[in-house]
Amino acid sequence: MLFSKEIVFKLFEAFSIQRWNDLVRPFDLVEMDKTAEKMFLSFIIGKYEEKSGKTINWITLINNAFFELLRRIALCDMKSPVQRIIRSEYPEEYRKLNHWVFDKYRDIITDSAFRDEFAAYLFNPADTADLTLRVLRAAHKYSAIRELDMIRMVNEPFRLIKIDKCLEADIAEFMDMKGVQLLVTRQQPYYFITEIEKLRFQTRWNQTPRVPATTVLGHSYFVAALVFLMARSLGLPAYRLSNNFFAALFHDLPEAVTRDIISPVKQATDHLPEVVKHIEDEIVAQELLPLMDACYREDVLYFIQQEFENRIRVDGTTRCVTSEELNNQYAAPQFYGIDGKLIRAADQIAAFVEADSSIRFGIRSEQLEAGRANILQHYGKGAVVNGFPLDHFFEAFR
Structure with missing residues (x-):
């Protein structure tokens, strides 16, 4: 059976993976929270695309986000820019790295069909023109922008110049999407996602200390x-x-x-x-x-x-x-x-x-x-x- 103690506790590790840990952070930024916000954003951006008459494959979106989280859990705090350089400049090493990730889950993912889907995600080239995958990537980029905005006030500006330029270039690729346009220009969905973000500041079990704390x-x-x-x-x-x-x-x-x-x-x-x-x-x-x-x-x-x-x-x-x-x-x-x-x-x-x-x-x-x-x-x-x-x-x- 796909659902098991091993995969549940492996997913839980995402609450312990710190993000932006080379910058000043006024609160913990962890991988599980980033994934959650990415999926809220995917829903919003995807719904605007459906509103315009396009089709979103929601199962593909959910699957790929899940597989990406598994990959990030395995690679822990390897920064995205480093992974991007390895993928573009050292493709053979990138392929070997993905095999290493896959091996980490070979005994945890016991469902063969799901394991095959995970392998396809890791090893098959992604269709960059696929709308569903573009929605997920846009949500991924914009959720990173929101994280940076939340820690901007406590970091010296020079530390963020290169990151800002990189994220601005990343999100520009998706400005043809109505949902992204409205988020970037701080229209209605922007204020909705900032309300959802309040859940990121609320700690569960707030009457007792826990490790790790979860939001x-x-x-x-x-x-x-x-x-x-x-x-x-x-x-x-x-x-x-x-x-x-x-x-x-x-x-x-x-x-x-x-x-x-x-x-x-x-x-x-x-x-x-x-x-x-x-x-x-x-x-x-x-x-x-x-x-x-x-x-x-x-x-x-x-x-x-x-x-x-x-x-x-x-x-x-x-x-x-x-x-x-x-x-x-x-x-x-x-x-x-x-x-x-x-x-x-x-x-x-x-x-x-x-x-x-x-x-x-x-x-x-x-x-x-x-x-x-x-x-x-x-x-x-x-x-x-x-x-x-x-x-x-x-x-x-x-």
């Missing part, structure tokens, strides 16, 4: 990646893979305007979760909706409402359904099915990994111990969510 933004991609692996293991159709991925990516979006409220506080009273959800919906309507273009506004609202329920969309109305209904009478793409229960399981697995990793590093607290134990107890032997068996993951921790 709500990075957590959002981690959950999306876990759901993607689960859904692929189940053999779900492409449209469900895409729906589940982006629903998971956006599931904590309201926290950009409400901030992260830890579970013990949410459960302090019987009705507080409902009250908090109502407040979240109101604030999202007031502060985030005006920043969303009509081409993706309904999708985002669908992603964040009843985020942990299996659901479909019929005539613009969201309806909760069972897993069996998702796989049978509502299996067609026009119902826009989402496995919300699977997203909930991935969200709790992510929390479990966060707690377990910190405990293994020797950072223990009542909150971490209790959180880990409660999740382990909740998913007992034989636990299955939307047809996905969780035993093979949790059994190693019992």
Whole structure:
């Protein structure tokens, strides 16, 4: 099965890979957060392309971003400019480097089809004219620009001159895209992404020290990646893979305007979760909706409402359904099915990994111990969510 303890913990390493570590940084910039922002940007830029009548292959986009993260985890902090020089001036060494990366995952990626796709990503020349890949590359470049903007004020200008010129040249290649134009000129999507970036400044489990600390933004991609692996293991159709991925990516979006409220506080009273959800919906309507273009506004609202329920969309109305209904009478793409229960399981697995990793590093607290134990107890032997068996993951921790 594609989903395993080994690949989950390998992905988690991206929370420990520091970025821009040769510059002054007012806060930690890590690879997982960069990937998360890149995927939010890919969604926005891609939706503008679809608005103009073009087609985006969302599965190719999700796959390639996932494979690139695996590659970056293997290469750790080798700077992109260095990799670029090796690729252009030493192609044979670059090919050998990619073989070295592939070997790192040969025993971790146990699904042969997925391993073949990873190999194709590493070894086959990319089609630079492919629109889907251009969207992903544009998001990659613009997310780097946003990182640099966030640390600009604390760095002496001379340190950034060469980097600025390089990034300006990189993003110029994509200025034919409407979404990129609007981002660069600081129009509506720019202000939406800066709201999403607030999730990057919010630390999860903020009542207790942890190693590594994780942000709500990075957590959002981690959950999306876990759901993607689960859904692929189940053999779900492409449209469900895409729906589940982006629903998971956006599931904590309201926290950009409400901030992260830890579970013990949410459960302090019987009705507080409902009250908090109502407040979240109101604030999202007031502060985030005006920043969303009509081409993706309904999708985002669908992603964040009843985020942990299996659901479909019929005539613009969201309806909760069972897993069996998702796989049978509502299996067609026009119902826009989402496995919300699977997203909930991935969200709790992510929390479990966060707690377990910190405990293994020797950072223990009542909150971490209790959180880990409660999740382990909740998913007992034989636990299955939307047809996905969780035993093979949790059994190693019992």
